[in-house]
Amino acid sequence: MLPISTARLILRDFQQDDAAAYVSVRSGEHFAAHYPAEAVSPAFTRALLARFLADQQLVPRTRWQLAIVVATTGELIGSCGLRREPAGYWSVGYELAESHWGQGYAQEAMQALLAAGRNTLKVQWLRAECHPENGRSMRLAHKLGLSRLGSVPDATVQEGTVVFEWRA
Template identity: 25%
Template sequence: MNLVLETERLIFRPLELSDAEAMFAMDNNPIVHKYLWQTPTQTIEETIKIIEMVQKQYVDNNIGRFATILKETNEFIGWTGIKLVNDHVENGNTNFYDYGYRLNEKFWNKGYAIEASLMWLEYGFNQMKIDKMNAYTHAENGASNHILQKVGMKFMEDYPDKDGVLWKWWQMENGFLDC
């Protein structure tokens, strides 16, 4: 996949194996994983397998999570993007488009998540012609829930996962954004 997208401050490109070290540093941080099943990545080999899995999604689904790069410094700040969820059931749903992001802690509270979210929603609706975009967040993750609300996603419902942890289900329909 050779798609590269940009916003004012960010570049979005497919994940590469060369991102493994920076991605591992992000995913090894317990604070980053506080609302992500609390399972930080333990080895760089795990990160490499994740990158390879995402690269397979590019081939199979023509979309997936993208490396998110800060233009000013060329730093990997995390990943953002659209994923076709077809490998499990989430809140009774499968075969749906999910918007998601994960940023390294040192890049939080700088507006990057909102900037990326608006770009990906616009891309999903206007370029991919997705009818509905979904997202799900840990119920206690106030920052992520605020970001999804701020970019216009509609809170649909709370739901428990298989372990009884409460999550929030978000959705936006095509045509909602005035792009």
């Protein structure tokens, strides 16, 4: 399945030496507006990276959190993920450095990831969660073909979170 290439991006497994770039991706003021302060700290981000690296070793692999890299420069600009949840659906999500917002990178990365998930992993049920004030992410969910379910359909999501879903 990897790497996944698009016209402008490469989606690949994270590497240990991505730590500084990944901390930078998650450090923007506007990025942080949708997370609790502790969830965007450098220590928390490094712990996430360690989890992503460990997830790469799972057999069978059920968690695919991938680095989004600009193909022409090699710059790490974000991450996108596809994770098999105990309830049977696959959760999806992305994060992008503020300096790369508004350029279509998130949509390009997510379209490629979801196509790989559907074709290679045979994903048939997806869910995405969005902060209610994150209009960009909610618009992207619609562009990707996910339908809005509403807020907090079950106890597995934080109160107020907007949930989107797609089924084959």
